[in-house]
Amino acid sequence: MSENTAPYLVAALYKFVAMPHYADLQAPIQAACVENGVKGTILLASEGINGTVAGPEAGIRAVLKFLNAMPEFAGAEPAGIVHKESWAEEAPFPRMKVRLKKEIVTMGVPGINPTQIVGTYVKPSEWNDLISDPDVVVVDTRNDYEVAIGTFKGALDPQTKSFREFPAWAEEHADELKKPKKVAMFCTGGIRCEKSTAYMREQGYDEVYHLQGGILKYLEEMPEDESLWQGECFVFDDRVSVGHGLKPGPYDMCHACRRPISEEEKTSPHYVHGISCPHCYTETTPEQKARFTERQKQIALARERGELHIGVTAPPRKARDEQTLEGE
Numbered sequence: 001m002s003e004n005t006a007p008y009l010v011a012a013l014y015k016f017v018a019m020p021h022y023a024d025l026q027a028p029i030q031a032a033c034v035e036n037g038v039k040g041t042i043l044l045a046s047e048g049i050n051g052t053v054a055g056p057e058a059g060i061r062a063v064l065k066f067l068n069a070m071p072e073f074a075g076a077e078p079a080g081i082v083h084k085e086s087w088a089e090e091a092p093f094p095r096m097k098v099r100l101k102k103e104i105v106t107m108g109v110p111g112i113n114p115t116q117i118v119g120t121y122v123k124p125s126e127w128n129d130l131i132s133d134p135d136v137v138v139v140d141t142r143n144d145y146e147v148a149i150g151t152f153k154g155a156l157d158p159q160t161k162s163f164r165e166f167p168a169w170a171e172e173h174a175d176e177l178k179k180p181k182k183v184a185m186f187c188t189g190g191i192r193c194e195k196s197t198a199y200m201r202e203q204g205y206d207e208v209y210h211l212q213g214g215i216l217k218y219l220e221e222m223p224e225d226e227s228l229w230q231g232e233c234f235v236f237d238d239r240v241s242v243g244h245g246l247k248p249g250p251y252d253m254c255h256a257c258r259r260p261i262s263e264e265e266k267t268s269p270h271y272v273h274g275i276s277c278p279h280c281y282t283e284t285t286p287e288q289k290a291r292f293t294e295r296q297k298q299i300a301l302a303r304e305r306g307e308l309h310i311g312v313t314a315p316p317r318k319a320r321d322e323q324t325l326e327g328e
Contacts, residue, residue: 189213
């Protein structure tokens with residue numbers, strides 16, 4: 001058992017693996033999570049698994065053991081599911097959902113299969129040398145609100161609102177990307193850059209690389225005085241952002257649009273807790289703001305009763321669904 005005193009262990013997990021009978025896994029995975037007091041969201045598709053779950057440490061360990069023992073994941077190379085951990089003082093999720101999807105990270109391009117073709121993994125210890133090469137174009141595959149608070153020195157920002165926009169951006173910038181000899185890509189935990197390098201390989205790019213373990217692994221392993229990372233890294237849990245050593249950063253989250261917000265932005269007249277922020281104030285209608293206001297009222301009442309209201313974690317707008325899971 002860990003010495004961490006926080007009551008909830010959060011596990012973000014994914015694995016690209018061929019699963020033609022993925023629907024058959026929905027019920028047993030749901031049952032294993034419920035049996036162990038684990039809540040969150042897991043996506044299953046023919047290309048693999050992606051999810052974020054939380055619960056007591058013993059429950060999370062039991063679910064991870066259950067998943068890694070399944071033939072679909074135990075027999076794949078490398079064996080087992082990639083996962084990352086963090087801790088939470090409050091239960092992050094109100095219920096457990098195992099959902100069937102066409103993709104575990106939605107790019108919207110048929111036939112992209114990271115289990116068959118993918119870029120070359122680069123360890124964090126070797127990443128600086130790669131992206132310092134003048135013949136390398138470095139591409140941030142994350143969304144605009146993530147890039148806004150931090151990225152690697154010299155990286156291109158596609159300014160995408162969702163991962164679905166990445167293929168169109170790559171096509172529009174093909175001349176810029178094909179001019180150098182190499183393309184290096186990165187994301188938060190690895191799932192988006194793994195699929196984006198598969199896409200680039202399918203488009204005929206030969207030398208494509210991605211950061212193994214994503215930004216989080218780099219910040220965990222790379223000494224700050226040797227780092228080429230600038231700013232904070234947005235994360236998909238209660239920490240909102242982390243810096244070197246994975247120390248929680250200074251950002252909060254707008255619970256209306258799920259974007260990170262600074263203390264300075266919270267002084268804006270457009271910021272109302274749980275209802276709006278400077279980023280989303282003009283994006284929602286008066287009717288939506290009224291619904292968010294009522295939602296905040298119900299959250300406050302639930303907390304007075306010692307309960308977790310579903311609105312604490314559920315994004316109010318479908319447009320921000322990709323922030324529930326990395327890349328989803």
